[in-house]
Amino acid sequence: MTALLDILGSVGIWEAVLRIATPLIFGTLGVLLCERVGVLNLGVEGVMTFGAMSGWLTVFMGGDLWLGMLVAGLCGAVFGLLHGLFTVSFGLSQHVTGLGITLLAASLSYFIFRLAVPTASSPPTIDPFRAVDIPLMSDLPLVGRVLFGQTAPTYLALGMVVVLAYAMYRTPLGLAIRMAGENPHALDAQGVDPIRLRLLAIAAGSAVMALGGAFLTLAAFNSFFPTMVQGRGWICVALVVFASWRPARALLGALLFAFFDAFQLRLQTVVDTVPYQFFLMLPYLLSILALVIMARRARVPQALMAPYRRGER
Amino acid sequence: MRFERRENPGAILTMCAPLAAIAVALVLSGLLIAVAGASPFKAFTLTLQGAFGSRLGLSETLTRATPLILTGLAAAIAFRARLWNIGAEGQFLLGALVVPALGAMPFVAALPGPLAILCCMLAAALAGALLLLAPLGLRLRYGVDEVVTTLLLNFVVLLLVSTMVEGLMKDPLAFGWPQSIPVPDSAVLPNLIARSRLHVGLPIAVGLALFVWWVQSRTVFGMRSRAAGLNPAAARFAGVSLGRTLVVVACLSGGSAGIAGAIEVMGVKGYVTTDLSPGFGYSGIVIAMLANLNPIGVIAAALFSALMFVGADSMSRILEVPSYIADVAVALSLLSVLLSVFLAQYRIRR
Numbered sequence: 001m002t003a004l005l006d007i008l009g010s011v012g013i014w015e016a017v018l019r020i021a022t023p024l025i026f027g028t029l030g031v032l033l034c035e036r037v038g039v040l041n042l043g044v045e046g047v048m049t050f051g052a053m054s055g056w057l058t059v060f061m062g063g064d065l066w067l068g069m070l071v072a073g074l075c076g077a078v079f080g081l082l083h084g085l086f087t088v089s090f091g092l093s094q095h096v097t098g099l100g101i102t103l104l105a106a107s108l109s110y111f112i113f114r115l116a117v118p119t120a121s122s123p124p125t126i127d128p129f130r131a132v133d134i135p136l137m138s139d140l141p142l143v144g145r146v147l148f149g150q151t152a153p154t155y156l157a158l159g160m161v162v163v164l165a166y167a168m169y170r171t172p173l174g175l176a177i178r179m180a181g182e183n184p185h186a187l188d189a190q191g192v193d194p195i196r197l198r199l200l201a202i203a204a205g206s207a208v209m210a211l212g213g214a215f216l217t218l219a220a221f222n223s224f225f226p227t228m229v230q231g232r233g234w235i236c237v238a239l240v241v242f243a244s245w246r247p248a249r250a251l252l253g254a255l256l257f258a259f260f261d262a263f264q265l266r267l268q269t270v271v272d273t274v275p276y277q278f279f280l281m282l283p284y285l286l287s288i289l290a291l292v293i294m295a296r297r298a299r300v301p302q303a304l305m306a307p308y309r310r311g312e313r
Numbered sequence: 314m315r316f317e318r319r320e321n322p323g324a325i326l327t328m329c330a331p332l333a334a335i336a337v338a339l340v341l342s343g344l345l346i347a348v349a350g351a352s353p354f355k356a357f358t359l360t361l362q363g364a365f366g367s368r369l370g371l372s373e374t375l376t377r378a379t380p381l382i383l384t385g386l387a388a389a390i391a392f393r394a395r396l397w398n399i400g401a402e403g404q405f406l407l408g409a410l411v412v413p414a415l416g417a418m419p420f421v422a423a424l425p426g427p428l429a430i431l432c433c434m435l436a437a438a439l440a441g442a443l444l445l446l447a448p449l450g451l452r453l454r455y456g457v458d459e460v461v462t463t464l465l466l467n468f469v470v471l472l473l474v475s476t477m478v479e480g481l482m483k484d485p486l487a488f489g490w491p492q493s494i495p496v497p498d499s500a501v502l503p504n505l506i507a508r509s510r511l512h513v514g515l516p517i518a519v520g521l522a523l524f525v526w527w528v529q530s531r532t533v534f535g536m537r538s539r540a541a542g543l544n545p546a547a548a549r550f551a552g553v554s555l556g557r558t559l560v561v562v563a564c565l566s567g568g569s570a571g572i573a574g575a576i577e578v579m580g581v582k583g584y585v586t587t588d589l590s591p592g593f594g595y596s597g598i599v600i601a602m603l604a605n606l607n608p609i610g611v612i613a614a615a616l617f618s619a620l621m622f623v624g625a626d627s628m629s630r631i632l633e634v635p636s637y638i639a640d641v642a643v644a645l646s647l648l649s650v651l652l653s654v655f656l657a658q659y660r661i662r663r
Binding site for chain 2: 163
């Protein structure tokens with residue numbers, strides 16, 4: 001019991017929460033944006049992998065860290081457009097397309113990585129994002145390092161939550177985005193082309209997901225290795241349901257989730273009577289539990305997974 | 314741009330479209346090989362040679378195709394009824410884990426060969442089926458989408474396997490390596506050809522594919538499962554119980570994936586490790602889609618994937634093109650086949 005309190009009382013765990021949450025925030029926002037316009041995006045796992053690889057490779061080849069983030073985002077957008085071409089323009093199965101994009105993006109990442117770094121027993125490293133140091137703020141007791149000692153992309157992720165939440169509920173564009181996922185026919189009647197809007201939203205959403213992947217290689221770690229995304233993309237898909245398709249709740253979900261993850265990591269070192277794998281299972285089981293709790297209450301976008309064709313009901 | 318459904322797509326168009334799509338995917342992969350600095354023609358020749366050119370290569374390709382046929386079936390059966398089982402990877406691993414666990418029991422190890430094998434396969438099928446019934450139950454009871462739950466369970470099962478091979482089921486004679494106790498001798502699948510790894514799992518897998526084809530096209534249940542997928546509302550109106558149909562579908566689907574795992578352990582590896590499956594479950598999804606969810610087509614698609622994987626392995630050893638090119642080619646094939654089936658059904662009008 002005292003061990004538990006020790007864990008909760010340490011600054012380390014609270015610092016870790018925001019760090020672990022960052023890729024989930026990016027990923028969840030990306031998936032949320034796609035689903036809000038009516039498209040399920042199961043490409044997230046692969047797009048995050050590609051973002052992780054392309055961002056890392058850019059920096060490894062001598063690029064700036066922010067250039068790495070930019071390249072990752074652009075690559076994500078390209079996969080998003082491919083996804084949109086299949087699911088929105090052609091109206092093909094969103095499940096199959098998403099899984100196809102995941103397989104393609106992940107295997108392409110490994111292929112390109114091996115091509116760029118042919119033989120290396122240990123993955124080469126780059127100089128990652130450092131924790132920002134805001135004078136005075138970072139020195140505050142307790143909250144100083146937790147809130148003001150993170151890396152820059154974490155603040156970008158938090159900023160995106162605010163921007164997306166504001167844009168979605170307070171701007172005409174946001175209204176159009178929500179309508180595209182609820183009733184695209186009505187949107188079309190208003191003079192906005194739902195197909196074009198959906199394509200744009202998927203490209204933007206996929207770019208944001210890719211940033212989540214890039215965070216892993218450019219801030220959380222300093223190297224790329226296959227399977228490093230480890231199902232974070234799928235967890236994001238679950239978190240969107242948990243968040244009931246709302247950006248602010250997505251942030252809450254990601255933080256809650258990251259807290260449990262940080263907690264189990266520290267618990268592993270204290271409790272040695274239970275195999276460590278059981279702790280590693282917790283994030284996945286928690287996601288399933290979150291889905292069970294929220295599935296009935298969640299307000300699903302009404303046109304989710306329904307392809308739009310003008311003049312067809 | 315708009316799309317118009319073709320009145321009569323025609324047999325030739327329907328047949329040729331997927332083949333043309335695979336050709337396109339191979340051309341794109343060829344471009345990637347050229348980027349990697351090798352000659353695409355040479356690479357494809359070496360791939361074919363590696364997969365078919367020798368007795369060893371051919372038997373390796375068929376050995377590799379065996380679990381792929383079964384995981385392909387798992388996806389094809391489920392997807393036809395719109396049950397999105399993305400958890401074949403986990404069902405495969407759980408099915409595999411059941412075999413050494415069961416083999417550790419004295420009465421199973423003492424059974425004569427065929428009975429021990431049958432016993433292990435049934436237990437593996439049960440394990441795979443139960444692992445899929447849980448998410449199906451969540452969907453039917455609470456309305457939880459099974460795509461995410463089946464996916465997440467894959468990670469849980471992999472960790473369970475890791476727990477077992479490092480703990481309870483660890484082989485004490487393996488010099489500390491995390492691997493499970495071996496399959497008992499009575500449950501080892503006999504080889505089909507001497508001096509190769511090809512085992513009787515192949516005819517079992519092909520037999521199951523034919524059985525599933527028969528069930529789907531010639532029985533009432535097959536009709537019900539297709540109806541449940543095509544139009545659940547109409548199916549319910551026609552008196553088809555959606556829940557009951559999906560439960561049977563889940564048993565068949567999860568069962569196939571479980572058997573795939575059991576056969577891989579009993580026929581090839583002999584024990585379980587965490588890297589037993591190089592993504593057999595995920596490849597099964599691609600295979601089912603390439604086959605357009607047709608059980609007979611699954612056999613052909615599984616052979617195609619096995620060819621790519623085995624051939625690319627030997628090609629990459631010679632040309633130094635990363636062997637991940639096989640995964641890229643298979644993923645490209647999936648997307649282009651998906652597109653080609655659409656283009657065969659619709660006409661694009663400006």
